[in-house]
Amino acid sequence: MPELKETSGFQYLKGTRFDRLTIQNRPRPFIAEVETFKHYPQAQKVALPRTWQLTEERLSPLIQNRRSLRKYAPEPISLEHLAFLLWASQGITGQAGRYLFRSTPSAGALYPVETYLNVHSVTGLAPGLFHFDVQNFVLDRLTEEDQADAVARACLDQSFMAQAPVVFLWTGVFRRAMHKYGNRGVRYILLDAGHICQNVMIAAEAVGCGGCPVAAIYDSEINQLLQIDEEEESILYAASVGKKILP
Ligand SMILES: Cc1cc2nc3c(=O)[nH]c(=O)nc-3n(C[C@H](O)[C@H](O)[C@H](O)COP(=O)(O)O)c2cc1C
Incomplete structure:
Protein backbone atom coordinates (compact mmCIF):
# COMPACT_ATOMS: atom_id res chain seq x y z
CA MET A 1 0.00 0.00 0.00
CA PRO A 2 1.66 3.30 -1.01
CA GLU A 3 1.67 6.02 1.62
CA LEU A 4 -0.05 9.29 0.77
CA LYS A 5 2.93 11.00 -0.87
CA GLU A 6 3.60 8.01 -3.15
CA THR A 7 0.07 7.93 -4.56
CA SER A 8 -0.50 9.14 -8.11
CA GLY A 9 -3.12 11.53 -6.71
CA PHE A 10 -0.58 13.30 -4.54
CA GLN A 11 2.09 13.16 -7.25
CA TYR A 12 -0.33 14.76 -9.71
CA LEU A 13 -0.98 17.67 -7.36
CA LYS A 14 2.74 18.02 -6.71
CA GLY A 15 3.60 17.80 -10.41
CA THR A 16 1.15 20.59 -11.29
CA ARG A 17 2.24 23.08 -8.63
CA PHE A 18 3.23 26.54 -9.86
CA ASP A 19 6.47 27.98 -8.58
CA ARG A 20 8.43 31.05 -9.62
CA LEU A 21 11.53 29.18 -10.76
CA THR A 22 9.84 26.82 -13.16
CA ILE A 23 6.71 28.68 -14.26
CA GLN A 24 8.28 30.08 -17.45
CA ASN A 25 9.99 26.92 -18.58
CA ARG A 26 7.80 24.22 -17.18
CA PRO A 27 7.15 21.57 -19.83
CA ARG A 28 3.53 21.68 -20.86
CA PRO A 29 2.12 19.08 -23.21
CA PHE A 30 0.83 20.49 -26.49
CA ILE A 31 -2.91 19.99 -26.47
CA ALA A 32 -4.81 21.49 -29.39
CA GLU A 33 -7.65 23.84 -28.54
CA VAL A 34 -11.30 22.96 -29.12
CA GLU A 35 -14.41 25.12 -29.40
CA THR A 36 -16.13 26.40 -26.24
CA PHE A 37 -19.58 25.28 -27.37
CA LYS A 38 -20.51 21.77 -28.44
CA HIS A 39 -23.03 21.41 -31.27
CA TYR A 40 -25.23 18.56 -32.45
CA PRO A 41 -26.20 19.91 -35.88
CA GLN A 42 -28.31 16.87 -36.81
CA ALA A 43 -30.28 16.80 -33.58
CA GLN A 44 -33.90 17.83 -33.27
CA LYS A 45 -33.96 21.22 -31.48
CA VAL A 46 -36.21 21.96 -28.52
CA ALA A 47 -36.39 25.71 -27.89
CA LEU A 48 -36.24 26.56 -24.20
CA PRO A 49 -38.43 29.24 -22.65
CA ARG A 50 -36.58 32.30 -21.37
CA THR A 51 -39.48 33.93 -19.56
CA TRP A 52 -39.97 31.65 -16.61
CA GLN A 53 -42.05 32.85 -13.70
CA LEU A 54 -41.07 30.25 -11.17
CA THR A 55 -40.17 30.69 -7.54
CA GLU A 56 -36.48 31.32 -8.18
CA GLU A 57 -36.95 35.07 -8.63
CA ARG A 58 -34.61 35.81 -5.72
CA LEU A 59 -31.86 33.57 -7.02
CA SER A 60 -31.97 34.46 -10.72
CA PRO A 61 -30.56 38.02 -10.38
CA LEU A 62 -27.72 36.76 -8.21
CA ILE A 63 -26.74 34.20 -10.84
CA GLN A 64 -27.35 36.61 -13.72
CA ASN A 65 -25.32 39.44 -12.19
CA ARG A 66 -22.37 37.48 -10.85
CA ARG A 67 -19.20 38.44 -12.74
CA SER A 68 -15.66 38.06 -11.59
CA LEU A 69 -14.95 41.36 -9.86
CA ARG A 70 -11.39 42.67 -9.68
CA LYS A 71 -12.00 46.27 -8.53
CA TYR A 72 -13.60 47.11 -5.20
CA ALA A 73 -15.13 50.10 -3.47
CA PRO A 74 -12.72 51.55 -0.90
CA GLU A 75 -14.95 50.81 2.10
CA PRO A 76 -14.47 47.75 4.29
CA ILE A 77 -16.94 44.90 4.35
CA SER A 78 -18.84 44.34 7.58
CA LEU A 79 -18.15 41.47 9.96
CA GLU A 80 -21.78 40.48 9.56
CA HIS A 81 -21.36 40.13 5.79
CA LEU A 82 -18.15 38.20 6.25
CA ALA A 83 -19.89 35.83 8.66
CA PHE A 84 -22.65 35.34 6.09
CA LEU A 85 -20.10 34.49 3.39
CA LEU A 86 -18.38 32.00 5.69
CA TRP A 87 -21.70 30.39 6.56
CA ALA A 88 -22.53 30.16 2.86
CA SER A 89 -19.12 28.59 2.18
CA GLN A 90 -19.16 25.79 4.72
CA GLY A 91 -21.56 26.60 7.54
CA ILE A 92 -23.21 23.75 9.37
CA THR A 93 -26.79 23.47 8.18
CA GLY A 94 -27.94 20.06 9.39
CA GLN A 95 -27.19 16.94 11.35
CA ALA A 96 -27.87 13.22 10.93
CA GLY A 97 -26.43 11.05 13.65
CA ARG A 98 -22.76 11.92 13.96
CA TYR A 99 -22.68 13.70 10.60
CA LEU A 100 -22.77 17.47 10.59
CA PHE A 101 -23.86 18.60 7.16
CA ARG A 102 -22.74 21.85 5.61
CA SER A 103 -24.03 24.44 3.18
CA THR A 104 -22.04 22.88 0.34
CA PRO A 105 -21.99 19.20 -0.62
CA SER A 106 -19.00 16.94 -0.01
CA ALA A 107 -18.37 13.38 -1.20
CA GLY A 108 -18.98 11.06 1.75
CA ALA A 109 -19.57 14.10 3.99
CA LEU A 110 -15.81 14.09 4.60
CA TYR A 111 -15.28 17.84 4.10
CA PRO A 112 -11.62 17.80 3.07
CA VAL A 113 -11.46 21.56 2.37
CA GLU A 114 -10.26 24.03 5.01
CA THR A 115 -10.93 27.77 4.75
CA TYR A 116 -8.41 30.47 5.63
CA LEU A 117 -8.82 34.21 5.18
CA ASN A 118 -6.61 37.17 4.77
CA VAL A 119 -8.55 40.04 6.30
CA HIS A 120 -7.40 43.35 4.86
CA SER A 121 -10.36 45.59 5.61
CA VAL A 122 -13.29 44.31 7.64
CA THR A 123 -15.15 46.53 10.10
CA GLY A 124 -14.32 45.63 13.69
CA LEU A 125 -11.67 43.06 12.82
CA ALA A 126 -7.97 43.90 12.92
CA PRO A 127 -6.23 42.67 9.73
CA GLY A 128 -4.41 39.38 9.62
CA LEU A 129 -4.59 35.76 8.54
CA PHE A 130 -7.35 33.63 10.02
CA HIS A 131 -8.56 30.05 9.96
CA PHE A 132 -12.30 29.40 9.86
CA ASP A 133 -13.32 26.98 12.61
CA VAL A 134 -16.44 25.52 11.02
CA GLN A 135 -17.55 23.51 14.02
CA ASN A 136 -17.62 26.44 16.42
CA PHE A 137 -18.31 29.12 13.81
CA VAL A 138 -15.39 31.26 14.94
CA LEU A 139 -12.29 32.68 13.30
CA ASP A 140 -8.93 31.59 14.66
CA ARG A 141 -6.43 34.42 14.35
CA LEU A 142 -3.13 33.15 12.90
CA THR A 143 -1.24 36.44 12.45
CA GLU A 144 -1.46 40.03 13.61
CA GLU A 145 -0.20 41.31 10.25
CA ASP A 146 -2.16 41.95 7.10
CA GLN A 147 -0.72 39.58 4.47
CA ALA A 148 -2.60 41.07 1.52
CA ASP A 149 0.59 41.92 -0.41
CA ALA A 150 2.15 38.52 0.21
CA VAL A 151 -1.08 36.80 -0.83
CA ALA A 152 -1.26 38.85 -4.04
CA ARG A 153 2.38 38.03 -4.83
CA ALA A 154 1.67 34.35 -4.24
CA CYS A 155 -1.30 34.58 -6.60
CA LEU A 156 1.07 35.08 -9.53
CA ASP A 157 1.50 38.76 -8.65
CA GLN A 158 -2.12 39.60 -9.43
CA SER A 159 -2.19 43.00 -7.74
CA PHE A 160 -5.99 43.26 -7.46
CA MET A 161 -5.81 40.58 -4.78
CA ALA A 162 -3.96 43.02 -2.51
CA GLN A 163 -6.81 45.54 -2.78
CA ALA A 164 -9.57 43.11 -1.78
CA PRO A 165 -10.97 43.57 1.74
CA VAL A 166 -10.94 39.79 2.17
CA VAL A 167 -9.24 36.92 0.39
CA PHE A 168 -10.50 33.40 0.93
CA LEU A 169 -7.84 30.68 0.73
CA TRP A 170 -9.03 27.09 0.38
CA THR A 171 -6.76 24.16 1.11
CA GLY A 172 -7.32 20.42 0.79
CA VAL A 173 -6.48 17.98 3.58
CA PHE A 174 -5.77 15.07 1.24
CA ARG A 175 -6.05 12.25 3.74
CA ARG A 176 -9.64 13.15 4.64
CA ALA A 177 -10.88 12.11 1.21
CA MET A 178 -8.05 9.84 0.04
CA HIS A 179 -8.21 7.48 3.03
CA LYS A 180 -11.62 6.48 1.72
CA TYR A 181 -11.47 7.07 -2.04
CA GLY A 182 -7.77 6.65 -2.84
CA ASN A 183 -6.57 8.55 -5.91
CA ARG A 184 -10.13 9.27 -6.98
CA SER A 220 4.23 26.66 -1.77
CA GLU A 221 4.22 30.41 -1.09
CA ILE A 222 0.66 30.27 0.23
CA ASN A 223 1.37 27.01 2.08
CA GLN A 224 4.28 28.70 3.82
CA LEU A 225 2.20 31.76 4.70
CA LEU A 226 -0.38 29.46 6.27
CA GLN A 227 2.35 27.36 7.85
CA ILE A 228 0.81 24.11 6.69
CA ASP A 229 2.59 20.85 5.91
CA GLU A 230 2.17 20.59 2.15
CA GLU A 231 2.63 16.83 2.21
CA GLU A 232 -0.69 16.67 4.09
CA GLU A 233 -2.55 19.85 3.16
CA SER A 234 -2.12 22.32 0.31
CA ILE A 235 -3.71 25.39 -1.19
CA LEU A 236 -6.16 24.61 -4.00
CA TYR A 237 -8.12 27.73 -4.71
CA ALA A 238 -8.60 31.33 -3.60
CA ALA A 239 -11.10 34.14 -4.06
CA SER A 240 -11.05 37.85 -3.45
CA VAL A 241 -14.18 39.55 -2.10
CA GLY A 242 -15.04 43.22 -1.83
CA LYS A 243 -17.83 45.73 -2.14
CA LYS A 244 -19.02 46.63 -5.59
CA ILE A 245 -18.32 50.14 -6.83
CA LEU A 246 -21.74 51.72 -7.21
CA PRO A 247 -22.37 53.53 -10.52
C1 LIG B 1 -10.61 27.66 -11.67
C2 LIG B 1 -10.63 29.15 -11.96
C3 LIG B 1 -9.46 29.85 -11.85
C4 LIG B 1 -9.44 31.24 -12.08
N1 LIG B 1 -8.27 31.92 -11.86
C5 LIG B 1 -8.26 33.26 -12.08
C6 LIG B 1 -7.09 34.02 -11.81
O1 LIG B 1 -6.06 33.50 -11.37
N2 LIG B 1 -7.14 35.36 -12.04
C7 LIG B 1 -8.25 35.99 -12.49
O2 LIG B 1 -8.24 37.21 -12.66
N3 LIG B 1 -9.40 35.29 -12.75
C8 LIG B 1 -9.42 33.96 -12.54
N4 LIG B 1 -10.58 33.25 -12.75
C9 LIG B 1 -11.79 33.95 -13.20
C10 LIG B 1 -12.08 33.69 -14.68
O3 LIG B 1 -11.17 34.44 -15.48
C11 LIG B 1 -13.53 34.07 -14.97
O4 LIG B 1 -14.38 33.23 -14.22
C12 LIG B 1 -13.87 33.95 -16.44
O5 LIG B 1 -13.18 34.91 -17.22
C13 LIG B 1 -15.38 34.11 -16.68
O6 LIG B 1 -15.81 35.39 -16.23
P1 LIG B 1 -16.90 35.58 -15.08
O7 LIG B 1 -16.42 34.84 -13.86
O8 LIG B 1 -16.96 37.06 -14.88
O9 LIG B 1 -18.19 35.01 -15.56
C14 LIG B 1 -10.62 31.89 -12.50
C15 LIG B 1 -11.80 31.16 -12.60
C16 LIG B 1 -11.81 29.81 -12.31
C17 LIG B 1 -13.13 29.06 -12.39
Whole structure:
Protein backbone atom coordinates (compact mmCIF):
# COMPACT_ATOMS: atom_id res chain seq x y z
CA MET A 1 0.00 0.00 0.00
CA PRO A 2 1.66 3.30 -1.01
CA GLU A 3 1.67 6.02 1.62
CA LEU A 4 -0.05 9.29 0.77
CA LYS A 5 2.93 11.00 -0.87
CA GLU A 6 3.60 8.01 -3.15
CA THR A 7 0.07 7.93 -4.56
CA SER A 8 -0.50 9.14 -8.11
CA GLY A 9 -3.12 11.53 -6.71
CA PHE A 10 -0.58 13.30 -4.54
CA GLN A 11 2.09 13.16 -7.25
CA TYR A 12 -0.33 14.76 -9.71
CA LEU A 13 -0.98 17.67 -7.36
CA LYS A 14 2.74 18.02 -6.71
CA GLY A 15 3.60 17.80 -10.41
CA THR A 16 1.15 20.59 -11.29
CA ARG A 17 2.24 23.08 -8.63
CA PHE A 18 3.23 26.54 -9.86
CA ASP A 19 6.47 27.98 -8.58
CA ARG A 20 8.43 31.05 -9.62
CA LEU A 21 11.53 29.18 -10.76
CA THR A 22 9.84 26.82 -13.16
CA ILE A 23 6.71 28.68 -14.26
CA GLN A 24 8.28 30.08 -17.45
CA ASN A 25 9.99 26.92 -18.58
CA ARG A 26 7.80 24.22 -17.18
CA PRO A 27 7.15 21.57 -19.83
CA ARG A 28 3.53 21.68 -20.86
CA PRO A 29 2.12 19.08 -23.21
CA PHE A 30 0.83 20.49 -26.49
CA ILE A 31 -2.91 19.99 -26.47
CA ALA A 32 -4.81 21.49 -29.39
CA GLU A 33 -7.65 23.84 -28.54
CA VAL A 34 -11.30 22.96 -29.12
CA GLU A 35 -14.41 25.12 -29.40
CA THR A 36 -16.13 26.40 -26.24
CA PHE A 37 -19.58 25.28 -27.37
CA LYS A 38 -20.51 21.77 -28.44
CA HIS A 39 -23.03 21.41 -31.27
CA TYR A 40 -25.23 18.56 -32.45
CA PRO A 41 -26.20 19.91 -35.88
CA GLN A 42 -28.31 16.87 -36.81
CA ALA A 43 -30.28 16.80 -33.58
CA GLN A 44 -33.90 17.83 -33.27
CA LYS A 45 -33.96 21.22 -31.48
CA VAL A 46 -36.21 21.96 -28.52
CA ALA A 47 -36.39 25.71 -27.89
CA LEU A 48 -36.24 26.56 -24.20
CA PRO A 49 -38.43 29.24 -22.65
CA ARG A 50 -36.58 32.30 -21.37
CA THR A 51 -39.48 33.93 -19.56
CA TRP A 52 -39.97 31.65 -16.61
CA GLN A 53 -42.05 32.85 -13.70
CA LEU A 54 -41.07 30.25 -11.17
CA THR A 55 -40.17 30.69 -7.54
CA GLU A 56 -36.48 31.32 -8.18
CA GLU A 57 -36.95 35.07 -8.63
CA ARG A 58 -34.61 35.81 -5.72
CA LEU A 59 -31.86 33.57 -7.02
CA SER A 60 -31.97 34.46 -10.72
CA PRO A 61 -30.56 38.02 -10.38
CA LEU A 62 -27.72 36.76 -8.21
CA ILE A 63 -26.74 34.20 -10.84
CA GLN A 64 -27.35 36.61 -13.72
CA ASN A 65 -25.32 39.44 -12.19
CA ARG A 66 -22.37 37.48 -10.85
CA ARG A 67 -19.20 38.44 -12.74
CA SER A 68 -15.66 38.06 -11.59
CA LEU A 69 -14.95 41.36 -9.86
CA ARG A 70 -11.39 42.67 -9.68
CA LYS A 71 -12.00 46.27 -8.53
CA TYR A 72 -13.60 47.11 -5.20
CA ALA A 73 -15.13 50.10 -3.47
CA PRO A 74 -12.72 51.55 -0.90
CA GLU A 75 -14.95 50.81 2.10
CA PRO A 76 -14.47 47.75 4.29
CA ILE A 77 -16.94 44.90 4.35
CA SER A 78 -18.84 44.34 7.58
CA LEU A 79 -18.15 41.47 9.96
CA GLU A 80 -21.78 40.48 9.56
CA HIS A 81 -21.36 40.13 5.79
CA LEU A 82 -18.15 38.20 6.25
CA ALA A 83 -19.89 35.83 8.66
CA PHE A 84 -22.65 35.34 6.09
CA LEU A 85 -20.10 34.49 3.39
CA LEU A 86 -18.38 32.00 5.69
CA TRP A 87 -21.70 30.39 6.56
CA ALA A 88 -22.53 30.16 2.86
CA SER A 89 -19.12 28.59 2.18
CA GLN A 90 -19.16 25.79 4.72
CA GLY A 91 -21.56 26.60 7.54
CA ILE A 92 -23.21 23.75 9.37
CA THR A 93 -26.79 23.47 8.18
CA GLY A 94 -27.94 20.06 9.39
CA GLN A 95 -27.19 16.94 11.35
CA ALA A 96 -27.87 13.22 10.93
CA GLY A 97 -26.43 11.05 13.65
CA ARG A 98 -22.76 11.92 13.96
CA TYR A 99 -22.68 13.70 10.60
CA LEU A 100 -22.77 17.47 10.59
CA PHE A 101 -23.86 18.60 7.16
CA ARG A 102 -22.74 21.85 5.61
CA SER A 103 -24.03 24.44 3.18
CA THR A 104 -22.04 22.88 0.34
CA PRO A 105 -21.99 19.20 -0.62
CA SER A 106 -19.00 16.94 -0.01
CA ALA A 107 -18.37 13.38 -1.20
CA GLY A 108 -18.98 11.06 1.75
CA ALA A 109 -19.57 14.10 3.99
CA LEU A 110 -15.81 14.09 4.60
CA TYR A 111 -15.28 17.84 4.10
CA PRO A 112 -11.62 17.80 3.07
CA VAL A 113 -11.46 21.56 2.37
CA GLU A 114 -10.26 24.03 5.01
CA THR A 115 -10.93 27.77 4.75
CA TYR A 116 -8.41 30.47 5.63
CA LEU A 117 -8.82 34.21 5.18
CA ASN A 118 -6.61 37.17 4.77
CA VAL A 119 -8.55 40.04 6.30
CA HIS A 120 -7.40 43.35 4.86
CA SER A 121 -10.36 45.59 5.61
CA VAL A 122 -13.29 44.31 7.64
CA THR A 123 -15.15 46.53 10.10
CA GLY A 124 -14.32 45.63 13.69
CA LEU A 125 -11.67 43.06 12.82
CA ALA A 126 -7.97 43.90 12.92
CA PRO A 127 -6.23 42.67 9.73
CA GLY A 128 -4.41 39.38 9.62
CA LEU A 129 -4.59 35.76 8.54
CA PHE A 130 -7.35 33.63 10.02
CA HIS A 131 -8.56 30.05 9.96
CA PHE A 132 -12.30 29.40 9.86
CA ASP A 133 -13.32 26.98 12.61
CA VAL A 134 -16.44 25.52 11.02
CA GLN A 135 -17.55 23.51 14.02
CA ASN A 136 -17.62 26.44 16.42
CA PHE A 137 -18.31 29.12 13.81
CA VAL A 138 -15.39 31.26 14.94
CA LEU A 139 -12.29 32.68 13.30
CA ASP A 140 -8.93 31.59 14.66
CA ARG A 141 -6.43 34.42 14.35
CA LEU A 142 -3.13 33.15 12.90
CA THR A 143 -1.24 36.44 12.45
CA GLU A 144 -1.46 40.03 13.61
CA GLU A 145 -0.20 41.31 10.25
CA ASP A 146 -2.16 41.95 7.10
CA GLN A 147 -0.72 39.58 4.47
CA ALA A 148 -2.60 41.07 1.52
CA ASP A 149 0.59 41.92 -0.41
CA ALA A 150 2.15 38.52 0.21
CA VAL A 151 -1.08 36.80 -0.83
CA ALA A 152 -1.26 38.85 -4.04
CA ARG A 153 2.38 38.03 -4.83
CA ALA A 154 1.67 34.35 -4.24
CA CYS A 155 -1.30 34.58 -6.60
CA LEU A 156 1.07 35.08 -9.53
CA ASP A 157 1.50 38.76 -8.65
CA GLN A 158 -2.12 39.60 -9.43
CA SER A 159 -2.19 43.00 -7.74
CA PHE A 160 -5.99 43.26 -7.46
CA MET A 161 -5.81 40.58 -4.78
CA ALA A 162 -3.96 43.02 -2.51
CA GLN A 163 -6.81 45.54 -2.78
CA ALA A 164 -9.57 43.11 -1.78
CA PRO A 165 -10.97 43.57 1.74
CA VAL A 166 -10.94 39.79 2.17
CA VAL A 167 -9.24 36.92 0.39
CA PHE A 168 -10.50 33.40 0.93
CA LEU A 169 -7.84 30.68 0.73
CA TRP A 170 -9.03 27.09 0.38
CA THR A 171 -6.76 24.16 1.11
CA GLY A 172 -7.32 20.42 0.79
CA VAL A 173 -6.48 17.98 3.58
CA PHE A 174 -5.77 15.07 1.24
CA ARG A 175 -6.05 12.25 3.74
CA ARG A 176 -9.64 13.15 4.64
CA ALA A 177 -10.88 12.11 1.21
CA MET A 178 -8.05 9.84 0.04
CA HIS A 179 -8.21 7.48 3.03
CA LYS A 180 -11.62 6.48 1.72
CA TYR A 181 -11.47 7.07 -2.04
CA GLY A 182 -7.77 6.65 -2.84
CA ASN A 183 -6.57 8.55 -5.91
CA ARG A 184 -10.13 9.27 -6.98
CA GLY A 185 -10.47 11.26 -3.78
CA VAL A 186 -8.38 14.02 -5.38
CA ARG A 187 -11.19 14.65 -7.85
CA TYR A 188 -13.63 14.97 -5.00
CA ILE A 189 -11.46 17.43 -3.11
CA LEU A 190 -11.27 19.68 -6.16
CA LEU A 191 -15.01 19.41 -6.75
CA ASP A 192 -15.69 20.41 -3.14
CA ALA A 193 -13.53 23.50 -3.54
CA GLY A 194 -15.57 24.49 -6.60
CA HIS A 195 -18.86 24.16 -4.75
CA ILE A 196 -17.58 26.24 -1.85
CA CYS A 197 -16.22 29.03 -4.02
CA GLN A 198 -19.40 29.32 -6.04
CA ASN A 199 -21.53 29.58 -2.91
CA VAL A 200 -19.30 32.43 -1.72
CA MET A 201 -19.56 34.20 -5.07
CA ILE A 202 -23.37 34.00 -5.07
CA ALA A 203 -23.62 35.00 -1.41
CA ALA A 204 -21.31 37.95 -2.11
CA GLU A 205 -23.64 39.07 -4.86
CA ALA A 206 -26.53 38.99 -2.38
CA VAL A 207 -24.80 41.48 -0.06
CA GLY A 208 -23.63 44.02 -2.64
CA CYS A 209 -20.19 42.48 -3.00
CA GLY A 210 -18.38 40.55 -5.68
CA GLY A 211 -15.25 38.55 -6.00
CA CYS A 212 -12.89 36.72 -8.27
CA PRO A 213 -11.99 33.04 -8.06
CA VAL A 214 -8.24 32.53 -8.44
CA ALA A 215 -6.36 29.32 -9.10
CA ALA A 216 -3.14 30.89 -10.44
CA ILE A 217 -1.14 30.38 -7.29
CA TYR A 218 2.48 29.70 -6.37
CA ASP A 219 1.31 26.89 -4.15
CA SER A 220 4.23 26.66 -1.77
CA GLU A 221 4.22 30.41 -1.09
CA ILE A 222 0.66 30.27 0.23
CA ASN A 223 1.37 27.01 2.08
CA GLN A 224 4.28 28.70 3.82
CA LEU A 225 2.20 31.76 4.70
CA LEU A 226 -0.38 29.46 6.27
CA GLN A 227 2.35 27.36 7.85
CA ILE A 228 0.81 24.11 6.69
CA ASP A 229 2.59 20.85 5.91
CA GLU A 230 2.17 20.59 2.15
CA GLU A 231 2.63 16.83 2.21
CA GLU A 232 -0.69 16.67 4.09
CA GLU A 233 -2.55 19.85 3.16
CA SER A 234 -2.12 22.32 0.31
CA ILE A 235 -3.71 25.39 -1.19
CA LEU A 236 -6.16 24.61 -4.00
CA TYR A 237 -8.12 27.73 -4.71
CA ALA A 238 -8.60 31.33 -3.60
CA ALA A 239 -11.10 34.14 -4.06
CA SER A 240 -11.05 37.85 -3.45
CA VAL A 241 -14.18 39.55 -2.10
CA GLY A 242 -15.04 43.22 -1.83
CA LYS A 243 -17.83 45.73 -2.14
CA LYS A 244 -19.02 46.63 -5.59
CA ILE A 245 -18.32 50.14 -6.83
CA LEU A 246 -21.74 51.72 -7.21
CA PRO A 247 -22.37 53.53 -10.52
C1 LIG B 1 -10.61 27.66 -11.67
C2 LIG B 1 -10.63 29.15 -11.96
C3 LIG B 1 -9.46 29.85 -11.85
C4 LIG B 1 -9.44 31.24 -12.08
N1 LIG B 1 -8.27 31.92 -11.86
C5 LIG B 1 -8.26 33.26 -12.08
C6 LIG B 1 -7.09 34.02 -11.81
O1 LIG B 1 -6.06 33.50 -11.37
N2 LIG B 1 -7.14 35.36 -12.04
C7 LIG B 1 -8.25 35.99 -12.49
O2 LIG B 1 -8.24 37.21 -12.66
N3 LIG B 1 -9.40 35.29 -12.75
C8 LIG B 1 -9.42 33.96 -12.54
N4 LIG B 1 -10.58 33.25 -12.75
C9 LIG B 1 -11.79 33.95 -13.20
C10 LIG B 1 -12.08 33.69 -14.68
O3 LIG B 1 -11.17 34.44 -15.48
C11 LIG B 1 -13.53 34.07 -14.97
O4 LIG B 1 -14.38 33.23 -14.22
C12 LIG B 1 -13.87 33.95 -16.44
O5 LIG B 1 -13.18 34.91 -17.22
C13 LIG B 1 -15.38 34.11 -16.68
O6 LIG B 1 -15.81 35.39 -16.23
P1 LIG B 1 -16.90 35.58 -15.08
O7 LIG B 1 -16.42 34.84 -13.86
O8 LIG B 1 -16.96 37.06 -14.88
O9 LIG B 1 -18.19 35.01 -15.56
C14 LIG B 1 -10.62 31.89 -12.50
C15 LIG B 1 -11.80 31.16 -12.60
C16 LIG B 1 -11.81 29.81 -12.31
C17 LIG B 1 -13.13 29.06 -12.39
